[in-house]
Amino acid sequence: MTYKYLKLTLSDDILVKEGISLTSGEYMKTDSEVKHDVAKIRNEVFKYGDDIIRSDRFQKAKHVRHHIQYTVAQHSVEVAMYALLITRWLKHYKIGRKINEEDMVRAALLHDIGMTNDEVHDSPSYKKAFSHPLEGLRIARDEFHLNPIQLNAIKRHMWPIGIVPPSHLIGWILTTADNLSSLNEGLAMAKGKIRKAREKRSRGRG
Ligand SMILES: [Fe+2]
Numbered sequence: 075m076t077y078k079y080l081k082l083t084l085s086d087d088i089l090v091k092e093g094i095s096l097t098s099g100e101y102m103k104t105d106s107e108v109k110h111d112v113a114k115i116r117n118e119v120f121k122y123g124d125d126i127i128r129s130d131r132f133q134k135a136k137h138v139r140h141h142i143q144y145t146v147a148q149h150s151v152e153v154a155m156y157a158l159l160i161t162r163w164l165k166h167y168k169i170g171r172k173i174n175e176e177d178m179v180r181a182a183l184l185h186d187i188g189m190t191n192d193e194v195h196d197s198p199s200y201k202k203a204f205s206h207p208l209e210g211l212r213i214a215r216d217e218f219h220l221n222p223i224q225l226n227a228i229k230r231h232m233w234p235i236g237i238v239p240p241s242h243l244i245g246w247i248l249t250t251a252d253n254l255s256s257l258n259e260g261l262a263m264a265k266g267k268i269r270k271a272r273e274k275r276s277r278g279r280g
């Protein structure tokens with residue numbers, strides 16, 4: 075529900091910009107409308123990051139687990155979708171108008187690519203939290219030639235764990251989108267656990 079609400083909240087402002095008259099609280103999208111919006115944003119992520127997604131490196135990310143449920147690839151696409159929505163939402167309020175959406179999406183797609191290094195991935199969590207942004211920085215620079223603003227966003231996306239905050243708005247958007255994705259994964263897991271507990275309880279009664 076929260077996941078859906080976040081999408082509704084962010085995308086409604088974009089629709090207002092596109093000339094569809096909506097007033098907050100007066101309009102509730104149907105599930106199919108939400109699915110349509112989500113598909114549209116996902117397609118744009120795939121368009122901007124086509125070469126990244128097709129790369130051997132990103133293909134490897136499809137097989138590397140992130141947190142508990144998602145793979146690094148799934149999480150990265152979701153973060154890129156959130157980052158694109160937040161960028162448009164900010165632009166609607168005349169903030170960050172110079173942000174290049176393609177730069178934003180590509181940085182988001184690669185923010186956790188450091189996890190595809192086996193040594194980094196297999197290290198203890200506390201070490202991984204510091205090492206994967208640095209390894210991601212190296213991979214993004216050497217294999218995908220990102221610009222300094224994108225590289226800074228990747229290097230500092232673990233703030234406040236990483237102590238030094240991002241230097242540019244792209245980095246702040248990436249950090250926010252990353253946290254939203256992790257929150258979404260946590261909520262999905264909690265929902266799954268609650269459902270399983272209910273099923274177990276009803277089996278016990280039957
Ligand atoms: Fe990360």
Ligand SMILES: [Fe+2]
Nearest residue numbers: 149185186252
């Ligand atoms: Fe992440």
